[in-house]
Amino acid sequence: xxxxxxxxxxxxxxxxxxxxxxxxxxxxxxxxxxxxxxxxxxxxxxxxxxxxxxxxxxxxxxxxxxxxxxxxxxxxxxxxxxxxxxxxxxxxxxxxxxxxxxxxxxxxxxxxxxxxxxxxxxxxxxxxxxxxxxxxxxxxxxxxxxxxxxxxxxxxxxxxxxxxxxxxxxxxxxxxxxxxxxxxxxxxxxxxxxxxxxxxxxxxxxxxxxxxxxxxxxxxxxxxxxxxxxxxxxxxxxxxxxxxxxxxxxxxxxxxxxxxxxxxxxxxxxxxxxxxxxxxxxxxxxxxxxxxxxxxxxxxxxxxxxxxxxxxxxxxxxxxxxxxxxxxxx
Ligand code: G3H
Ligand code: 13P
Ligand code: ZN
Numbered sequence: 001x002x003x004x005x006x007x008x009x010x011x012x013x014x015x016x017x018x019x020x021x022x023x024x025x026x027x028x029x030x031x032x033x034x035x036x037x038x039x040x041x042x043x044x045x046x047x048x049x050x051x052x053x054x055x056x057x058x059x060x061x062x063x064x065x066x067x068x069x070x071x072x073x074x075x076x077x078x079x080x081x082x083x084x085x086x087x088x089x090x091x092x093x094x095x096x097x098x099x100x101x102x103x104x105x106x107x108x109x110x111x112x113x114x115x116x117x118x119x120x121x122x123x124x125x126x127x128x129x130x131x132x133x134x135x136x137x138x139x140x141x142x143x144x145x146x147x148x149x150x151x152x153x154x155x156x157x158x159x160x161x162x163x164x165x166x167x168x169x170x171x172x173x174x175x176x177x178x179x180x181x182x183x184x185x186x187x188x189x190x191x192x193x194x195x196x197x198x199x200x201x202x203x204x205x206x207x208x209x210x211x212x213x214x215x216x217x218x219x220x221x222x223x224x225x226x227x228x229x230x231x232x233x234x235x236x237x238x239x240x241x242x243x244x245x246x247x248x249x250x251x252x253x254x255x256x257x258x259x260x261x262x263x264x265x266x267x268x269x270x271x272x273x274x275x276x277x278x279x280x281x282x283x284x285x286x287x288x289x290x291x292x293x294x295x296x297x298x299x300x301x302x303x304x305x306x307x308x309x310x311x312x313x314x315x316x317x318x319x320x321x322x323x324x325x326x327x328x329x330x
Pocket of ligand 1: 030056057058059094
């Protein structure tokens with residue numbers, strides 16, 4: 001049993017309170033490897049932003065949970081070395097069982113998500129409550145989820161989203177004891193968040209998605225005032241990256257995300273955590289494809305992963321400064 005406190009990590013309680021009061025959101029960036037971790041920490045240190053390092057089950061399978069834990073511990077020291085002791089959370093993204101959440105808590109995670117949103121309401125409450133009971137014994141914070149996002153969540157694919165029912169949030173929060181709640185208001189996972197027929201096209205032929213359901217967000221906020229809300233599936237799918245990828249041998253079709261102005265608007269409200277993964281994948285892929293096209297003789301991984309890391313850092317600095325508003329809040 002390792003406590004996250006020994007590793008220099010923090011849970012989400014204090015940083016969410018500050019984010020709520022300050023009208024900004026904390027970035028939750030997924031990571032699977034060293035370059036992503038370096039880009040996240042470099043960007044957040046430079047912008048002086050608190051940060052949530054997110055590990056999905058897929059990341060655990062890919063990189064090994066022990067290695068990821070040591071990388072997060074390393075991230076704390078790396079941030080200090082870069083000159084700023086920013087608050088860093090190590091968070092399990094989309095935990096689906098009590099056993100997985102327990103295993104992460106026992107090995108040094110400071111926050112876990114138990115995603116019971118695919119279960120019937122009462123089962124979601126039961127599972128979430130059990131995780132909260134264990135987590136709180138170790139001062140680890142817990143994110144629950146109500147409502148279903150369309151798209152791919154790890155191995156689970158949801159065809160359609162079911163918006164969160166605001167009538168349920170107060171009861172859910174009270175009976176589970178969660179510290180934050182992910183809700184469904186129209187975001188979804190991946191780079192194809194909307195079908196073309198759900199969108200309109202602007203003058204340049206770019207797909208414009210329907211607006212997020214700010215009415216549902218406001219209604220949830222009214223029912224649980226002061227309570228931190230989380231948005232998953234919040235990549236914006238920058239069209240510059242899609243274009244670079246597709247003009248360098250890629251084949252991304254109808255990729256469309258959440259406009260950044262809408263995320264900025266959400267961050268000013270009760271939304272305290274915004275999850276971004278796909279945009280980082282696009283940034284890295286665009287950079288790697290460019291190197292492969294421009295320098296076909298290059299075969300040193302540092303020569304393509306380095307530019308990918310630089311592009312990722314640039315993207316995250318932009319997110320923190322202009323979308324989440326968490327710059328200078330560390
Ligand atoms: O919510 C999903 C995250 O983007 C993680 O994706 O399961 O492919 O690691 P992954
Ligand atoms: P995106 O696919 O929109 O980046 O969402 C990531 C996410 O919600 C991770 O939990
Ligand atoms: Zn998610």
